Each structure stands twice: as C-alpha cells, then as structure tokens.
Amino acid sequence: MRVLLVDDEKELVSTLAERLSFRGIDAKWAVCAAEALKLIETGQFDIAVLDVKLPKVGGFELKKKIQEKKPDMKFIFMTGHGSEDDFKAGSAQTGADYYLVKPVKIEALIEKMKKVLG
Amino acid sequence: MSLLEKIKPKFWDAEESEGLSDFRQLWYLTVLLTLEVTLAPLIFMTLADYNVTQKSVESEILLRTSRLVSNTRRSVSFFLDERRSALNFVVYDTPFSELNDPLGLASILENLKKSFGGFADIGVIDAQGRQKNYAGPYRLEGIDYSGQEWFREMVEHGNYISDVFMGFRQVPHLVIAVRCSLPDSCFYVLRAAVDTERFNDLLSQLEVSGQGDAFIINHEGILQTPSRYHGKVLEKISLSVPKFSEKTEVFEGRGAGAEDVIIGYAYIADSPFILMIVKKKNELMKSWQTTRMKIAGFLAVSITVILFVTLGVATYLINKIYVLEQNRASIMHGMEYSNKMASLGRLAAGVAHEINNPLAIINEKAGLVKDMFTFRKEYAKDEKLIGIVDVIVSSVERCAVIARRLLNFARHIDVNVQSLSLKEVIHEVLGFLGKEAEYRSISVSVSVPDDMPQIESDRGKLQEIFLNLINNAFAAMKDEGKLDISAKQENRDSVSVTFTDNGCGISEQNLSRIFEPFFSTKTKVGGTGLGLSITYGLVKKMGGDIRVKSEPGKGASFTVTLPIKADQKEKGEDIHASLIGG
Numbered sequence: 001m002r003v004l005l006v007d008d009e010k011e012l013v014s015t016l017a018e019r020l021s022f023r024g025i026d027a028k029w030a031v032c033a034a035e036a037l038k039l040i041e042t043g044q045f046d047i048a049v050l051d052v053k054l055p056k057v058g059g060f061e062l063k064k065k066i067q068e069k070k071p072d073m074k075f076i077f078m079t080g081h082g083s084e085d086d087f088k089a090g091s092a093q094t095g096a097d098y099y100l101v102k103p104v105k106i107e108a109l110i111e112k113m114k115k116v117l118g
Numbered sequence: 119m120s121l122l123e124k125i126k127p128k129f130w131d132a133e134e135s136e137g138l139s140d141f142r143q144l145w146y147l148t149v150l151l152t153l154e155v156t157l158a159p160l161i162f163m164t165l166a167d168y169n170v171t172q173k174s175v176e177s178e179i180l181l182r183t184s185r186l187v188s189n190t191r192r193s194v195s196f197f198l199d200e201r202r203s204a205l206n207f208v209v210y211d212t213p214f215s216e217l218n219d220p221l222g223l224a225s226i227l228e229n230l231k232k233s234f235g236g237f238a239d240i241g242v243i244d245a246q247g248r249q250k251n252y253a254g255p256y257r258l259e260g261i262d263y264s265g266q267e268w269f270r271e272m273v274e275h276g277n278y279i280s281d282v283f284m285g286f287r288q289v290p291h292l293v294i295a296v297r298c299s300l301p302d303s304c305f306y307v308l309r310a311a312v313d314t315e316r317f318n319d320l321l322s323q324l325e326v327s328g329q330g331d332a333f334i335i336n337h338e339g340i341l342q343t344p345s346r347y348h349g350k351v352l353e354k355i356s357l358s359v360p361k362f363s364e365k366t367e368v369f370e371g372r373g374a375g376a377e378d379v380i381i382g383y384a385y386i387a388d389s390p391f392i393l394m395i396v397k398k399k400n401e402l403m404k405s406w407q408t409t410r411m412k413i414a415g416f417l418a419v420s421i422t423v424i425l426f427v428t429l430g431v432a433t434y435l436i437n438k439i440y441v442l443e444q445n446r447a448s449i450m451h452g453m454e455y456s457n458k459m460a461s462l463g464r465l466a467a468g469v470a471h472e473i474n475n476p477l478a479i480i481n482e483k484a485g486l487v488k489d490m491f492t493f494r495k496e497y498a499k500d501e502k503l504i505g506i507v508d509v510i511v512s513s514v515e516r517c518a519v520i521a522r523r524l525l526n527f528a529r530h531i532d533v534n535v536q537s538l539s540l541k542e543v544i545h546e547v548l549g550f551l552g553k554e555a556e557y558r559s560i561s562v563s564v565s566v567p568d569d570m571p572q573i574e575s576d577r578g579k580l581q582e583i584f585l586n587l588i589n590n591a592f593a594a595m596k597d598e599g600k601l602d603i604s605a606k607q608e609n610r611d612s613v614s615v616t617f618t619d620n621g622c623g624i625s626e627q628n629l630s631r632i633f634e635p636f637f638s639t640k641t642k643v644g645g646t647g648l649g650l651s652i653t654y655g656l657v658k659k660m661g662g663d664i665r666v667k668s669e670p671g672k673g674a675s676f677t678v679t680l681p682i683k684a685d686q687k688e689k690g691e692d693i694h695a696s697l698i699g700g
Contacts, residue, residue, distance in 0.1 A: 009475055015482035022489045080474035102474045103481035103518050106489075 001117065002044055005029040006036045006062065007051040007078065019106050025113075033057030033065070040066055047074040047113055049100075074116045076109075078102055127433050129440035141440050148432040156424050164417045168410065175406040179380060183397060184368045186324070187382035190332060191366065191393050193320055195386055198279055201294050201312055204234050206277075209298040209308050217242045217308070223253040236316040238291055243269075243307040254311070256286055263309075272297060272307060279389045282314050282342040282351065290314045290351050292342075314351075318343045330397035335359065336390045348374065348396070357381070360392065373398065448651065470521040477517050484510040535576050535684045540605050540615060541566040543577060547584040551592065558597045566605040573613055574684035579656050586653040587617045587676050594621025594674060611682055612662075618675040624668040632666060660684070 003020060005027055007013040013029040020027040028043060030036035032055055036048075048066060050059040057065070063075050080102040098112045129141035208217075208226055216222040223240060230237040239254020247264025263269040272278040272295050280293035295309040321332045321343050333345040339359040341349050348355045356374040360367065366384040373379035378399035385392050488507040491497040544564055548555075555562050591601050602618045624632060633654040657664045661681045668674035 009479060012475070012479045012482050015479070015486045019482065019486050019489050022493045080471045080478065101522070103478035103514060105481075106485055 001025050001113065002046050003027040003113065004036060004039060004043075004045045004048040006031070006033070006048065006054065006059070008032065008053070008055055009051075016104075016106070016109075020110070023106075023110065025110070033062040036062060037065060037069075040069055045070070045073065046117055047076065049076045049078060049109070049113075052077050052079040076100060076112055076116060078104055127437045127440075129437055132440060141436055144439075145432055145436045148436065149428055152428045152432065153424070156428065157421060160420055160424070161417070164413060168413055171409060171413075172406060175403065175409075179397075179399075179402045180368045182327075183380050183382040183395060184366050186326065186332075187368065187384050187393060187395050188366045190321070190324060190395065191384040191386060194317075194334065194391065194393055195389075197317065197320060198294070198386070198389055201234060201236065201310070202277060202279070202296060204230060205294060205296045205308050205310055209296055214298075214300065214306065217306075218251050220251055220253065223251050227253040230310070236312045238287075238289075238311040238313050240308065240310045243295075243309055245273075245305050249309075250306070258286075268293070268295070269307075273305075277388075279391075281336045281340070281390050284352070285311070292317070314343065324395075326395060326397060327402065329401045330395060332393070332395045334386075334391045334393050337392065342391060355394075357394075357396070360394070370399065452652065452655075473517065473521050477514055477521065481511065481514045481518075484514065535574055537572045537574055538577055538580070539572055540570060540613065543580050544584060544603055544605070544615070547581050547588060550585065551588055554592060555601075558592070558595075558599070560592060560595060560597070560599045560601060562601045562603065564603045567607070570605060570607060570613065571682055573680055573682050575660060575680060576684075579660060580680075583653050583656050583678060584615070584617075586650065587678070590650065590676075591617055591619035591621060591674075594623070595619050596621070608679060612679050613682060614677050614679045616675060616677045618673065620673040623670040623672050624666070624674050625670050629666065629668060633664070 003017075003025055005013045005017050005020075006029070007016075008031050010031050013031060017027040017029040028039050028045070030039055034057075036050075039045075048063070050062055052059040054062060059077055066073055066075075076098045078100045098116055100109060100112065127145075129145070132141055208230070212222070212226065217226075223242065227237060227240045230240065239252065239256065239258070241249050241254070241258060242251040243249050243263055247262055247266075247269050249259055249261045249263065252258045268278055268280055276297045278293070278295040280295075282290050282292045285291060291311045291313055293309060293311050295307050297305050297307050299305045317334075321334065324332045326332050329347075331346045331348060333348060333355075334342040335355055336342055337359065339354050339357075341351055341353050341355055344351050345355070348357065357371070360369075360381070360383045362385055363383075364385070366382065368380065368382040371379055371381050373396065380397045380399055380402065382395045382397075383392055484507050488504065488511070491500065491504050491507065497503060541564070544566070548562060548564070554560075588601065588603075592599075595601070600620050603615065604618075605613060605615045608614050633650050654664055657678055657680075661684070663679045665677045665679075666674060667677075
C-alpha cells in the first residue's frame, strides 16, 4: 500500500508518515498541493489522504487535479472542522471515499485505507 | 381570586422596561382623552337643551296664563256691561212716572230677572238721595243714601258699580246704579242689586290648570268672589294687590305657602274689580319634570354606555398593543439571542478548529513516541514510559471530545434535519451538564426503550430544547435532587420525552404563563424569562408540542412530543424563523 499524505502542518504529516512506515506502509508526505502534485509525477500511489483545508489549492481541488493524472486513485479526507456525519452527507458531492476527523487515530486511518482499497 | 383580579388586563402589572412602553399610563391617557371628547359635548348639549326647553316651557305657561286672564276679563266686563246697559235701557225707555209706580217697578224687576238674571231688587232714588220707589224682597222705600260714598261717586260719574258686600240680606251682592237726567236739570238714579252667584259661576267654571285659582278682588285686596286657596269672600288675600295696568299682566311670585306661583291679573275697566288667576308653578312644570327626568335618564344611560365602551375598547386595544409589543420585543430578543448564539458558534468553531490542529500534532507525536517504544526493542519493556504516553494520548482524546462538542454547539445555528437517536442526544446534552450534576449530587436517570425508533430532527435544536429543560430542572432542584428522563413512542407518528424533577414545582397561576416570553420567576437571579419561550417556539417549529404538569413543592414534569418524520417545510428553515415563531 503506497500512501500520499497532504497536510499544511508539516509536523503532523511527517509524524503520521513515520508512524505509518513503522507499520510497514510506504507513506510520502507533502505540505501543499504543488508538492503533492510533484510527488504524484514521480512516484506511484494507491491512496491519497488529504486535509480539506490546504493553502492556495484546497483539498477538494487537489483531488480533482490528482484524478486528472491518476483516475484510479482513492481518497480519504481529514478535517479539523465538523463531524464525520457532516461529511458523510456531503461525500456524494466531493467524491471522497472517506472522512476522518482530526485528531486521527492511526489504527482508524489504516483500517479505513484498507477498507477503501478493498 | 377577586373580581378585580379576574378583569384586570394583562398589561396592568407589566413593568416598564427597555423597549416596552408604560401601558398603564397609555391606558389612562386613552380613556381620559376619549371620555373628554365624548362626554364633554354630550353634557354640554344636554345642559343647553335642558335650559332651552325649560325656558320655552316657562314662556308657554306665561303665555297661556295671560290668554286665560284676558278672556276671563272680557267675560267679567261683558257681564257687568250687560247689566249696566240693561239698567240704562230701562232708564231711557221707561217714563219716570212708571218708575215711580211700585207695580211698574216690580214688573221691570221681573222682566230684568227673566231676561238677564242675577237682579235681586231695584230702586229709584231721587237727586237728594232718598229712595222713592223700591221693588224687591225688603221694605227699603224712603232710605236716605245721600250720605253714602257711592251716591256721591254716582252723582259725579253718572254710573256706579259697587264692591261686593253682604248688605241687609247677608248674601254677597253688588250694586249697579245708573243716573238719568230730567229736563229740569234734576236727575234720579236707578239702583239694582245683583247676586254675585252668576258672577262667581263665571270664574268657577273656568278650567285653570296647575291647581290654579281664579278670583276677583277689589283695589284693597278684599276677595269679591270665593277663592279655592286664598280665602273666603270679603276676606283679604295674602297676596299683595298688583299695581295698576291697563293691559293683562303675568308675573312670577311667591304664593301664600312660599311656593312659586304664576300670577296673571287684569284691572276691569269702570269697576273696582281686579281679576286674578294664580297657578302653582310646580304643578304647571310637572310635564317638564317628566321631560327633565327623561333627559337625565338619557344622559345617565349615554354616559354609562360611553364609559363602558371606552373602557372596553381602550383595554382591548391596549392589550392588543401590549401583546404585539411583547411579541416584537420577544422577536428582537430572539434575534439578539440567535445572533449571540451565532457569534458564539463561530467563535467556538474557530477555537475548536485551531485547537484541533495542535492536538492532532500532539496526538501524532505521542503516537510516534509510543510507536517507537513499541516497535523498537530497546524501549519495549519500559512500561512506565508507555504508561506516560498513554496518558498523553488519552488526554488528547478528552480535549478532542471537548473540541467536537464545541463544534456541535456551533452547528446549532444551522438547520440540519437528520435521522438521530433520542438516547444519543439526551446523553450528549447530559455530557455538558454531567459535572454540575456530579457536584450537586443530583441523580439523573435516563430510560429509553431499546426499540425506540430514530427520529428525523435537527440535532442542534433538539439539544437546545433538552438543555433548556434539564437546566430548568436543575435550577428548580436542591442538591441531591432527582431528575428522571424517560422517552417512549406515543404512536406511529410521534415520540415523547418526559423530564420529571422533584424540585420546587410551579404554582397554578404561573403554570398558564410559563411559556410566555419574559415571564420569569428568576428575574432577580438573572433569568431572562426567555428560556422556556424559546424552547416552546423550537418545539412548535419542529411540529411538536410541549406540556407541563406541576404541583408546588412536588416538582414539575415537562413532556416534549416530537414527530418521528420531520415536516418537509421544516428542512432548510433557519433558527431565526423558529425563534420568531416562538
């Protein structure tokens, strides 16, 4: 499983990547859309975990841009705002496979990723 | 409850406050102004009409009296003239020799009695005043009249009508005398006594209204005819003799009993008589008094009706304004409240979001530390370190729960109808108040049946309703109180949640007003009086109902009934509408 993590909080995203690698998951991270798109160009990913709020280019917009290049990519969104219920209702519009509310429990994240990737 | 309490309008005891007028003063002003502009013209018109009518009735009475006096004077004058003319005719028609013949004179008396009536006797007196011949019931021949006043007057004026006097017969009568000149510049006098009975009949047959009295007096005020109220014949009347006037006169004066009277009089020409008609004013005014009573009655009824209508209309309208103003103020408060809530919500959301990010970092870092301990063998055995990290992680989790609650609270301002479990919502709300319950040792029991269906509703609104009701229950209870929250399905379409506390309860008179805006028993301790009215508005807006049962001292029980399926209209309306509706 190859994961791309995108969040503007470098400390958060780097730590999350490190913790995932402890569990044998190959995770790369980026703090903005531009970095994320660069990584997409060079590397192979199965799933992207995106923060909804990103500077300049937002999470939903980034998802569209990634999908243009990698149509098969799956997406999980993280948010510090609202509850999972809220986003369940909105998932049809945003096309996300899953939402997680920050702070994210690593076990929950892995479980969701596995679920999304089947 | 006294009658006054019952009819007292709602606004009467309303305290003047910001945004609410002084309704009692407004009421006074309205009532006084209305009464002034309605009663003043009415009273003025009635008094004016009263005066005009009274004056016209009085002048009508004077006029009628004057007419009666004039007519009667004509009758009396005619009576006297008639008899005087008869004697004149006898004097000029009959030769002196025949007048001196006792039989001839008796025949003349007989003729006069037959044709005119009233003649009692007749006598012929020579220029020396000696009665030469006499026909009548007495033997009066030879009487000398030369020394008497009437004879002298007679000689001077040519004819004479005497006052009424008793004479020899002790019967009231008067004397008419005429003079006849003889060729030798001598003269003789024909003198006749006339019964006053005919004279009296003239007056007694008069119909004098108002317990009136018609009589004749002489210039000294001695009654010449009997009077109903002023004495007998030849007595002096108690009224003063009116001053001479050629015309008929009418005036108002005082009667014998000091009562108001209308006096009409006329001096009868060529006689010593004054005709007087005296009427009691009170009697004459009786018809006017009936009218006066009617006017007074009309005035009293009008004033009463105006008074009642004014009071009723003013009270009704001011009450309406009061209710409207209350609604307006409640809407203003509601908007203020919802604005406050919205700001608070935005603030809470911002804070929660800002906290969430650093929390997430702490969470991840702690997780990483734990991971390192777990995955690297050298720290794996150090249970103390792992314990510390666990505490950090669980504390972060607690912070996250608080942040989530803040976010939930923030969402109160948005309407979001969703399918939710009542049990969950109740526990969420209790989560906020759990600490207070704990500190005050209030035991809260929740019973929701397992087969309770999910309901379609707005989580935020529902939380607010439950929060208000539980807060109220807590406020009503002493420490170590007991709150039971039980939910059940009422029927296919609705569920109910009942909050029963064992607090101070609500008195009967407060029970009916408890959902009114600004009604609060806690104003002294900072209650706005809006909590339950907002709750009521929210419940109503959600298509539900709220009922309360209570006995003072035995606690209160609020039951909220909610529809299982939300009304389609409800979805998408904002909280402002619900507050305005309340």
